[in-house]
Amino acid sequence: MSRAGGIASWQGVQEEVLRRINARIWKPGDPIPNEVDLAAEFGCARATVNRALRELAETGLLERRRKAGTRVALHPVRKAILDIPIIRLEIEGRGHAYGYRLLRTARRPASAAGGAALGMRPGQPTLRIEALHLADGRPFVHEDRWVNLAAVPQIATADLSAISANEWLVRHAPFTRGDFGFEAANADRRIAGLLDTHESAALLIATRTTWNGDQTVTTVRLSFAPGYRMHTTI
């Protein structure tokens, strides 16, 4: 089954492997030949095969274990890659004019309950920020954010009416770890008014918390106006 010319690029190897999985030449659960044999068959170096297979394993289509070898995944857990851009860029990328309204900022120590929720110790100084992002003048998303001032003291001097906290933090506050969640919630009266919709409208809610080392940087709740759809391709 070897090819005369050989397959000398990792993309080519990947395509051929995908073709065989697709054609059920290699069925889910089946072991596939080892890297050395595949390299010989394809007429390329083992490293080339390795790169092709490693990527497929990362996407969940193959399962690899030393000594046990490589198998076609029985229950492929597909990975979808979600882009998390700056809100301004997301709006501009959709071809709309970006607008921003800072609703309020407040310094306050983290409450016991709130602090725990944020992963901050009670009493740590926090900055609470509430803002609205607009697309073509219409409400796009409501941002409700807490920033750990111990982790990002410089934000106290930033002009958050000129640049959104979202953008300021992306530019100035590095993080090493983040947690993202998506859920749905009914709009309460206040949010409904801000987003120019009706009470109890279904909203897509995104929550994120980021850490730098073991220190919480910020936690935010984004409430998207009705009609928003998060989207990706695999």
Place this chain on the structure above:
Amino acid sequence: MSRAGGIASWQGVQEEVLRRINARIWKPGDPIPNEVDLAAEFGCARATVNRALRELAETGLLERRRKAGTRVALHPVRKAILDIPIIRLEIEGRGHAYGYRLLRTARRPASAAGGAALGMRPGQPTLRIEALHLADGRPFVHEDRWVNLAAVPQIATADLSAISANEWLVRHAPFTRGDFGFEAANADRRIAGLLDTHESAALLIATRTTWNGDQTVTTVRLSFAPGYRMHTTI
């Protein structure tokens, strides 16, 4: 600035690069040294540096262009990786007992409007499937699915009351391309009843369409019961 011992693993190189970005030694927008220089500084092979930087570029933290070199991304678009497992495995992974109720199946030609929405040609035979997935006996997610019978004829003979279409398709219907979307919607009366919630409750909706080559395989709308949270880490 070179290290006596050297950094001989790509993870080590990546950590050091991240440290410098974090410490603002290399600021957003700044160019960083080229691969040859970094390899010399770290005392490792260029390929090692390449792998470390390539991964960082894939996650959006660096921008790389031939000749122009590598820069710290000015507006890092973070990528979150979302796992899309089989529904049964997701429920079992949460420690709940999995249950499944097939509500109905129906063969019918794709309507003009529906067919277009599915990316199918009108008149192509489709299988409509409606089912409920349960966690510990409670409704977890409602599945409303169309399957292109021209692409997956074998599903007509599957016993979809014993294995969910979700799982059958993952095992038997390969796809080359998929489209995933998330949004929020108010429950209508029927869905509310099925999910054991109240009308107009906010539901997280996931829609997916998959193709094999240029042929639509299936399109599905998943309505998650209130309280569901999709979650990932970066």
Place this chain on the structure above:
DNA sequence: CAGTGGTCTAGACCACCAG
């Protein structure tokens, strides 16, 4: 223990593209 994948190396050629 031995076979497999994981990784590093030193060198090479090439594709791209900014200057």
Place this chain on the structure above:
DNA sequence: TGGTGGTCTAGACCACTGC
């Protein structure tokens, strides 16, 4: 057109783990 990243190669050693 030259510098940069993108990739391939042949070989090597190592880490893990099934047998």
